Amino acid sequence: MEIRKKQKLKDFLTRQKNRHRRDDHYYRLAKREGYRSRSAYKLLQIAERFDLIRPGDVVLDLGCSPGGWVQVSSQLVGDQGYVLGVDKRPVEELREKNVKIISADVKKPETIELITKELPRKTDVILSDLSPDVTGNWQIDHLKQIELATFALSVAEKLLKHNGRFMTKAFQGEKLDQFIEELRERFSSVRIFRPPATRKRSAEVYLFANRFLGG
Ligand SMILES: C[S@@+](CC[C@H](N)C(=O)[O-])C[C@H]1O[C@@H](n2cnc3c(N)ncnc32)[C@H](O)[C@@H]1O
Structure with missing residues (x-):
């Protein structure tokens, strides 16, 4: 052309x-x-459904740019809580006092140390909205996304407290069941949820894993 x-x-x-x-x-x-992303409503809907984020919680948000989930988490944890956001893309400064942002790639081995340094203690909640740059090819995007969700789970294994909560996005596809199985081995319960704010044609679902068995 x-x-x-x-x-x-x-x-x-x-x-x-x-x-x-x-x-x-x-x-x-x-x-x-005043939310930075429409995704903020997905988190509000998931949080309401599963009592995901509570006052005083320490929350780690992986793939946090532009910051909608950080804003919601900050409101839910309140003054006594703390939210750490991580993204490889820049995040415009936020006014919230209980928030800290790190610019880093979650796939890099050194990132776990950077995150650990910024946490006051093990986390109550780990969130992941990590998304690959989508290609439009469902199969490729699914595999890339499950890889990112698996990275998020590996972070949770190191930094989530016993009985903590983990919530991640996943794209539907052939590897989803296997990933859910991995979650079931590590948590007391796993629920699949599509918040009403999810676009109808989207392949995404959210997985809520409750009561971490490790930590
Ligand atoms: C859908 S957006 C997150 C939106 C966010 N939940 C909000 O409400 O503002 C997904 C993010 O994942 C980030 N991401 C993808 N791969 C990453 C990686 N390897 N390390 C860090 N961030 C990554 C992207 O840069 C992108 O900002």
Whole structure:
């Protein structure tokens, strides 16, 4: 395709995407209520359903940029709690006092030490909304996403307290059952949930694993 035609198609797709965003209920709500992402509502819905985050909790949020989940967690843990967010992308500074952000790649071995240094104690809750740069190929995206969720689980094995809670995003696909099995070996209970704020066509589900057996 010649360059001008390609550019026209790109502009068209960008306009479509922006229109969908404007028409999206949770996108508009997030803008109005000052949340940095529409995903904030997914966390609010999951937290409400499972009593995931409690006042005074220490929360680790993996893949936290632009910061919607950090904002929600900060409100739920309150003044006595603490939220540590990690992302390889930058996060614009947050006003919340009980929040700290680290810029790091969770796949790098040295990141666990960076995280540990910023935690006052083992965590009550570990959240992961880690997403790969999606290719549009469901199979590839699924495998990449499960790899990230598995990294999040390996962080939980080191930093989650006994009886702690773990919640991660996962894309549906052939490896999902195996990953759920891995969670079942490490937690007393595992629940699968699709919060109402999830886009209808999305392959994502959220896994809530309660009462960590290690730690
Ligand atoms: C869907 S976004 C998270 C949105 C966030 N929950 C919110 O509400 O603002 C997924 C994030 O995962 C991050 N991510 C993906 N791979 C990562 C990695 N290896 N290390 C750190 N962050 C990563 C991306 O940079 C991206 O910001």
